[in-house]
Amino acid sequence: MKKGRQVAHGKTKALYEHPDQAGLYIVTSGDDITAGDGARHSVIPGKGRIAAKTTSRVFRLLNLCGLPTHFVSGGEDDDDNEMVVRACRMIPLEVVVRGVAAGSYAKRFPGVTRGSLLLPRVIEFFLKDDARHDPQISQDEIAAQGIATAEEVATMAEIARLTYEVVSHAWRRRNVLMVDMKVEFGRAIEDKRLLLADVIDNDAWRLWPQGREELMLDKQIFRNIVGEPTAEDLGRVKQAYESVCEQVATFPVMQPAMVAIFMGAESDRPHAERIERALQNVGVGFVHRVASAQKTPGYLLQLVQQTDATFSRLIYIGVCGHTDTLTGMLDASTTNPVFACPPPSQDAGGSDVLSSLRTPGGVANLTVLDPENAALAAAKLLGLDDTVFYGRVLLTQANYRAQVMNADIALNSQPQQRPVVA
Secondary structure, three states: OOOEEEEEEEOOOOEEEEOOOOEEEEEEOEEEEOOOOOOEEOOOHHHHHHHHHHHHHHHHHHHHHOEOEEEEEOHHHOOOEEEEEEEEEEEEEEEEEEEOOHHHHHHHHOOOOOOOOEEEEEEEEEEHHHHHHOOOOOOHHHHHHOOHHHHHHHHHHHHHHHHHHHHHHHHHHOOOEEHHHHEEEEEEOOOOOOEEEEEOOOOEEEEEEEOOHHHHHOOOHOOOOOOOOOOOHHHHHHHHHHHHHHOOOOOOOOOOOOOEEEOOHHHHHHHHHHHHHHHHHHHOOOEEEEEOOOOEEEEEEEEHHHHHHHHOOOEEEEOOOOOHHHHHHHHHOOOOOOOEOOOOHHHHHHHHHHHHHHOOOOOOOOOOOOOOHHHHHHHHHOOOOOOHHHHHHHHHHHHHHHHHHHHHHHHHHOOOOOOOOO
């Protein structure tokens, strides 16, 4: 890529102004590899290309999930392995999320068994200062020193945790345990928004295939070399980095998926539309049909057969008021998962819902009454083997939690009113 003025240069990468677009930078990765705050330094030809590919693929995954990153485009071979990113002012912190006891955590807490799972995840902050060997810093100290506000610190911790869970899920699907992960943040120059920034490559995590530390694929291989690295040593490091890069290539790939919403009548449409809007919010595609199990049973079966033959990953949601024969017939006619989401009814004291709940043997539809929850349940099923949907569900749940906490903050920040005395 054509580049403008150099803005910054680190141990393994350089940053340039974009020559044509204000507010954008170009990141180039070098072939250097360092450890011990730069005390150990080697050059592995081609490492910069591998690092750029790995980083861009991870950021593409995070962007698809809806997490805020600085990544815009690039990173692949046809981009000269250079990335275009949003201009940020970096915050001098490393945020480390730990899911397994290892590394410095295991040294600091010898009472915790090395390799044991850490739940909830441990989130630690480290001040970027090579001269002081990147000391750990508390959240209160970060705010007191004016590095970031308390709200920004909380936001960074939550985004870092979500990032860890998303990327960890992607690795679990490949039978690799992601032990921990380091991320950095910047404030977007354009709007001051916090963004995941810098790079997320094979230097940013620990990876144990099959959960076995001796099979590690990460930078710890380089750290563990005794004495001056030989060409053979560096060859092993490069081989591990190439393996990681190849596996990460499939991270941002979404598998085709569809939700088929079947309504029993046009009167069910408003309820179905709420499901559709919720599916759109998590990026799940849908089709909708109207067919009656009582009035058009043959047509319903024909539609199910056509839908089954069209989509490889498919979930049905039946929306049928009054007697819900529709959903039971759907479930008995397909091997795909089926949810019943009947519209609310006051007829017969609301007992209509029992026709969705009580089904004969061999009919195994699930019932979710709230339309937004039905959409979320469908997305969760898709997220079992698709990290993008998994990440979108995580983000949706995080937003629901934030709404509750913000409501509590707003309630308790209001001035207390005196009760009216008659």
